Amino acid sequence: MSNDAVAHSFNTLGIVGTGAMGRGIAQLAAQAGLNVMLFDVKEGAVAEATAFINGLWQRSADKQRITQAQAEQYGERLIEARDLAALAPCDIVVEAIIEKLEAKQGLFSDLEGIVRQDAVLATNTSSLSVTAIAAACQHPERVIGFHFFNPVPLMKIVEVIPGLRTANDITQRVNALGTAMGHFTAQATDTPGFLVNHAGRAFGTEALRVLSESVTDPATIDRIMVDQGGFRMGPFTLLDLTGLDVSHAVMESVYHQYYEEPRFRPSPLTRQRLSAGLLGRKTGEGFYRYVDGQQQMPEEPAIAPASPCPVWISQDDPGSAAQLAELVTTAGWPLESADQPSSEALCLLTPLGEDTTQCALRQGLNAEQCVAVDMLAGLDKRRSLMASPITRPELVNAAASLLNADGTPVSTLQDSTGFVLQRVVACIVNVGADIAQQGV
Known part of the structure; x- marks a missing residue:
């Protein structure tokens, strides 16, 4: 049955965790006509998130992308939940909290005693097992993965991941909800990294391996992958965008969940940079420096003119x-x-x-x-x-x-099997073929 043939029938959506991901999900849900209840354990976080989202809508109204009436209507759908118990009326609750299994299990265990028995519990986990999260619940059939990507309004894809005991009707309804929120829904199996983060292991991981071998520098790798490879951004620009606090955790999670599969081995480079607080755009410095949010890409080395030779x-x-x-x-x-x-x-x-x-x-x-x-x-x-x-x-x-x-433009590399582009593309093809073979 297609997603379009199923009505999601959700009226009120709860969100636990109002960081960047929670805010983005709240924005889309309100725009899709749902009432959105927001909860965060940090005092003042919900008010800050609500002001941020309303600011986005007001700027859109000022630029005539939406009407003033729409901006106000969307804003009226955002409701602060003073505590978890206030989420009782929700038809679906999406968690967007810290990426730790015990924390997510504990939250869902608490929510089971609050929401109705027919309410859906959705996790925005990027790499943890949905089945493992659901294992702590009395009703694992209502737990599902609903994984968005940051920035949520711009990344027009959401993964829907049923656990081994998730009910089929809930999977269909959550697929329909993702579509109603304006995103392409990609249903994936509950395997490490799901679909997107599994496929993405080749892009960043092999680029980091190239860097660790001193073949060249991050800027050159990015330029090659964009100019020659046709990618929208290079691997190090992407790592800076997502933040190493997110990316390195996903690397380690997928690597360990696949029992130390060598192709997914993380790099010590990202662990060191994570320890140093060089997370990327969010800290003003990562693989690149950022001034007023603008990436400072180093200039390419000049090429000295040479006289023609045979x-x-x-x-x-x-x-x-x-x-x-x-x-x-x-x-x-x-x-x-x-x-x-x-x-x-x-x-x-x-x-x-x-x-x-x-x-x-x-x-x-x-x-x-x-x-x-x-x-x-x-x-x-x-x-x-x-x-x-x-x-x-x-x-x-x-x-x-x-x-x-x-x-x-010309990039000159140290000797390495397969240059840069060949190495990364070969790894992408290999991982992609493995994903297809696994039926992810």
Whole structure:
């Protein structure tokens, strides 16, 4: 049965925890026509959250995105709950508290003695088992995962995760509620990380591994993934956006729940930065610095101009070789056509899943002359180069100057199997295939 064919039939939604996530859920629920009761153990937190949400609506009214009447109507739907007992009238309660199993179990156990027996208890957990949270309840059939992403109003997806004992009708109704709130609902099985955070392990985790191996710096990795990979933002920009207090906890949770699966191993780099309070945007500094909320991206290193030298291109991949030959000819550099390069030539290689050193040795070439070019995503928006540890410095600079001759940005990396883009994409494909195999 489709979500559209089921009415969610919720009139009053309770929220426990009025941080960024709770506020976003409250905003969407009120806009969808529900009365929203907010509770937080911190004194003044609900009033602060209500003022914040009303401020968003007022700014939208000022910009004529909604009417003044709508802004006021939405605001009237926000109701402060003085204590947990005040949530008794709620048809569904969504918890958005600390990401600790015992805390969520304790909250739901308390709520069971307050709300009606037919009320739904929804957890916004990002990585904990919904089944484990429900295990502390007398009626686990009414417990379900309802996982939004921050910032909630902008991230138009919500995961609906039934536990092993969640009733089918509740799953259907919560799916319908997510749709009514304006989000795409992705129903996932109750496995570590669910769908999105499971799939996301490859993007950030492999990027952190690249960084830990000193292949390059965070800004270069981000530029490669955006320009060459076509991602909306790079992994380190994303980590700064979500905050390491959230991201590192998810990394560790998924890793341990999969019994230390090596592909999901967290990085000591994020643990250290978490300990130092370098969480990202929320603290003004993470992998980048932020001034008035604006990311301070470091400038790219300048490429010194080089005089044209002979260029020899490996025919290991004829299609890639043809693209490079056209670029060399257009730049006006001399192109060698012999089977073997001269001793003065810059040798351009196009490895797939290899490092420059191994690629050179496999082809019987002098690694001192070799620079590899990542051809996985073409040469249009950015070009990634990789020298061997013994490549002559003047040839590394010559390669960068050549590939930058038409103004296209160039990133130069330390030797590593699979550059940056190839490594991250390969991990994404592997994790995605595993998700499909598991039926997540």
